[in-house]
Amino acid sequence: MIDKTKIQKINNVLWEIPKSFRSDMNVPARIYATESLLDEILGDRSLEQLVNVATLPGIQKYAIVMPDAHEGYGFPIGGVAAFEPSSGIISPGGIGYDINCGVRLLLSERTLDEVKPYLGTLAQTIYQEVPSGVGKGGRLKLDTKKLEVVLRKGAREIVAMGYGGSFDLAQLESRGELSEADSDLVSQTAKLRGRDQLGTLGAGNHFIEVDVVDCLFENKTASQWSIFKDQVVILIHSGSRGLGHQVATDYIRIMMGLMPNYKIILPDRELACVPFSSEAGQNYFQAMSAAANFAWANRQLITWEVRYAWGKVFGSENLPILYDVAHNIAKLEACFIDGEEKSLLVHRKGATRAFFDQPVLIPGSMGTGSYVLIGEKKAASETFSSTAHGAGRRMSRTQAKREVNGFALKQTLEKEGIIVNEGSLLGLAEEAPIAYKDIDEVVEVVHEAGIAHRVARLRPVAVIKG
Amino acid sequence: MSYKILEHTGDLAILVTGSTIKDLFLESVRAMMEILKPKLAKKKKQSRRKISITARGETDLLIDFLNETLALTQIYKEIYVKIVIDQISATSIKARFLGLPVMEFGDDIKAVTYHSANVHQNQKGEWETNLLFDI
Numbered sequence: 001m002i003d004k005t006k007i008q009k010i011n012n013v014l015w016e017i018p019k020s021f022r023s024d025m026n027v028p029a030r031i032y033a034t035e036s037l038l039d040e041i042l043g044d045r046s047l048e049q050l051v052n053v054a055t056l057p058g059i060q061k062y063a064i065v066m067p068d069a070h071e072g073y074g075f076p077i078g079g080v081a082a083f084e085p086s087s088g089i090i091s092p093g094g095i096g097y098d099i100n101c102g103v104r105l106l107l108s109e110r111t112l113d114e115v116k117p118y119l120g121t122l123a124q125t126i127y128q129e130v131p132s133g134v135g136k137g138g139r140l141k142l143d144t145k146k147l148e149v150v151l152r153k154g155a156r157e158i159v160a161m162g163y164g165g166s167f168d169l170a171q172l173e174s175r176g177e178l179s180e181a182d183s184d185l186v187s188q189t190a191k192l193r194g195r196d197q198l199g200t201l202g203a204g205n206h207f208i209e210v211d212v213v214d215c216l217f218e219n220k221t222a223s224q225w226s227i228f229k230d231q232v233v234i235l236i237h238s239g240s241r242g243l244g245h246q247v248a249t250d251y252i253r254i255m256m257g258l259m260p261n262y263k264i265i266l267p268d269r270e271l272a273c274v275p276f277s278s279e280a281g282q283n284y285f286q287a288m289s290a291a292a293n294f295a296w297a298n299r300q301l302i303t304w305e306v307r308y309a310w311g312k313v314f315g316s317e318n319l320p321i322l323y324d325v326a327h328n329i330a331k332l333e334a335c336f337i338d339g340e341e342k343s344l345l346v347h348r349k350g351a352t353r354a355f356f357d358q359p360v361l362i363p364g365s366m367g368t369g370s371y372v373l374i375g376e377k378k379a380a381s382e383t384f385s386s387t388a389h390g391a392g393r394r395m396s397r398t399q400a401k402r403e404v405n406g407f408a409l410k411q412t413l414e415k416e417g418i419i420v421n422e423g424s425l426l427g428l429a430e431e432a433p434i435a436y437k438d439i440d441e442v443v444e445v446v447h448e449a450g451i452a453h454r455v456a457r458l459r460p461v462a463v464i465k466g
Numbered sequence: 467m468s469y470k471i472l473e474h475t476g477d478l479a480i481l482v483t484g485s486t487i488k489d490l491f492l493e494s495v496r497a498m499m500e501i502l503k504p505k506l507a508k509k510k511k512q513s514r515r516k517i518s519i520t521a522r523g524e525t526d527l528l529i530d531f532l533n534e535t536l537a538l539t540q541i542y543k544e545i546y547v548k549i550v551i552d553q554i555s556a557t558s559i560k561a562r563f564l565g566l567p568v569m570e571f572g573d574d575i576k577a578v579t580y581h582s583a584n585v586h587q588n589q590k591g592e593w594e595t596n597l598l599f600d601i
Contacts, residue, residue: 073581097576097600135570192541203574245576270581
């Protein structure tokens with residue numbers, strides 16, 4: 001546990017553990033948080049993990065953690081770290097097992113008043129059209145050849161199959177496709193795990209939410225983005241499913257075997273890494289990119305399924321995508337170090353890209369709220385254009401299940417006007433709002449820090465979960 | 467139940483014990499099968515699978531063995547009700563599984579991580595390790 005007195009306050013929402021804190025740190029560690037969030041973060045090993053990240057070869061400027069931080073393995077969740085490509089490392093633990101877990105927001109043309117009489121039917125129809133839970137296959141069962149095309153082309157291939165339009169691709173981070181992807185570097189085991197998983201939601205903290213735009217903070221931006229008060233929107237949270245999980249598993253195992261060759265000594269072996277410039281580093285990057293493409297393809301097919309469900313209830317209407325962001329990924333991006341632009345390998349593990357003037361989506365816990373924000377210039381110089389990704393857990397799943405009765409929670413949510421379609425009441429309890437940090441406080445931090453500022457707040461009216 | 471659930475903010479951590487190292491491996495697989503919360507399919511057609519793994523040491527061997535087993539459950543949508551370890555050493559294992567088909571799983575284990583895993587004998591002479599499942 002890190003002694004709070006060793007953490008220097010820079011301002012109300014930014015703290016620093018100096019490089020001198022431990023002799024093996026290459027850079028300081030920075031925490032974006034209010035003091036009360038910092039006290040919560042100090043309740044687990046997040047900051048010990050962040051200090052460990054600061055020791056990694058080639059790390060630039062700061063090891064950073066966002067206000068939704070909690071303990072992960074290796075890197076903390078909410079962690080951001082950027083590495084110089086020729087001298088630095090790549091680490092699967094800095095991305096996570098669910099490669100390109102991310103969020104997508106769809107906009108409808110309807111208000112809540114118009115949708116409300118049909119909300120139960122809409123939620124039920126979405127629940128039927130989008131397979132959720134674990135072990136249920138999706139509507140596409142691809143052979144290896146077709147799957148490999150998806151791994152190379154991502155969302156573009158799903159659109160080519162007829163599930164969406166080219167207009168969708170412009171609204172996705174990286175247009176839903178990383179060109180570095182190499183399907184040959186994805187193992188057969190990973191391909192077998194993913195072959196029937198496209199268009200499936202998963203379980204755990206994955207969800208589809210029907211939300212209403214509750215509050216606008218930035219009318220001009222909201223208008224430009226076609227967001228209006230009382231508008232019904234749909235939030236999709238899912239990732240690369242078993243394929244991505246297996247890619248991470250495969251390469252962590254490979255890297256652990258190779259690390260002695262590079263004389264990399266780690267304070268925590270879950271930080272398993274290799275030089276980015278090495279063959280193994282490049283292989284993982286290309287396999288990770290393929291898994292990221294699979295996740296965008298997954299969210300594209302889920303989008304089609306949601307549109308199909310919407311069409312069954314309301315007839316043919318537009319549900320355009322506002323944006324789609326990844327929050328578990330590593331990308332080569334132009335970053336500013338001391339005023340100089342450099343290409344760095346930015347790892348985001350439970351952190352979202354916040355490019356200037358682009359939408360940022362930060363979902364809260366079930367039953368609370370979510371935010372649409374706009375990226376600010378300051379993010380480029382301060383956080384490698386990164387921000388928080390959600391509310392962040394503050395309670396273990398086992399504790400949540402002890403303290404919350406899933407059935408009672410469902411009843412409470414329904415009394416609050418939130419329809420819930422779930423695959424598991426125990427799973428629901430694990431995702432109870434009390435298990436998460438306060439999303440308003442998390443977003444207040446990123447807003448006050450000038451990384452991204454609020455455009456709209458969304459309130460859930462229906463939740464669909466595995 | 468030869469495992470105890472530990473507290474962890476984001477994932478599922480357990481402490482597993484076994485009277486021998488072979489037992490530890492068996493109990494670890496059984497624990498993982500329980501955590502998956504399988505809902506058995508109506509048709510109970512049995513399957514047989516084999517695994518053969520090598521690793522640098524017992525801890526890595528256990529984690530790799532569990533991950534390989536997990537992958538099989540997910541690929542074939544089945545749960546293993548009988549596990550036979552034919553051979554085990556500090557760096558290798560050969561095992562056979564008898565499986566039953568599953569309609570779905572109640573929980574999603576993304577992977578078994580190496581975090582805090584350390585196969586060792588405790589003061590009672592039992593073999594034990596922590597296991598952290600990314601869920």
